[in-house]
Amino acid sequence: MPGGRMGAGWGGRFRGCGYRMTIPRQIIMKVLSGTDKHLSAEDIYMKAHKTNQDMGLTTVYRTLELLMQMGVVVKFDFGDGRARYELTEGTKSKHHHHLICTSCNRIVEYTDFMDEEMEFLKRAEKGLSKKHKFDIKSHIIQFYGLCDKCKKKK
Template identity: 40%
Template sequence: MEKSDTAIQKIKQRIYKAGYKLTPQREDILKVILEKEHLSAEEIYLQVKAINSGIGLATVYRTLELLGELNIINKLAFQDGISRYDINNNDQQHQHHYLLCLNCGKIDEVEQDMLTDVENEIEKNYHFKIKDHRLTFHGLCNKCRKESEDLNKG
């Protein structure tokens, strides 16, 4: 059984547990998100349309909304105003941190949560119960940084 098949089976159980069904359209959408993360709804639609020509954009949006409500996917909003989606691979308390390249738009994930000490200080000093946080670093990916350095040299 492939990794994505195993993930689909786990997600299917979660969907059924919540009282929904994993329709063929929903499964196609999940396969696309599992294959490549950080896609917009329109990008997901175009990729799903290639394998299921009968699917509509509204179905993709409704499915993304449902999967978000069930905490199966994360909806990510970056400074470009376009929402992107990725699979919530585990039941961790916080989402990943992200590295967003300002030049090419590439998004990488930092999976370690390095803000535990900061959260503890905030909760202690401000009597504020933190439920989640999101952190995005804006800069240049390695490829764009190297290209920029090469341009500055020449």
């Protein structure tokens, strides 16, 4: 993929869902596509703001809301009071889940057990979709506990 076109191609996706493609939305997609981190709304706003000075934080929230409904983005809550967002179909990053320390809020990504996990998830999603008539777009798996340091501190 040649550089400079990241985030392109999303126009059809938006229009297909009955929405318009706009400059702010393009920029936001570019930011989301260009990272492998979990960004907060403000993180995204700040990155986008560098490209387009007129970008407003409100638009970021509105677009994220849209993207979530489109199933393109997942929202995470790690318990620190601000939500994080991530593309579901991340081309950049490996599929991963999170370990969260309930004491210091440290977040560890892990990619272990992914094979088992994916297999389990595939079966579960299929079964749950059918039984509960849900159109499942994404999922979250998080483990909570005490990290090494906090364990010793106590």
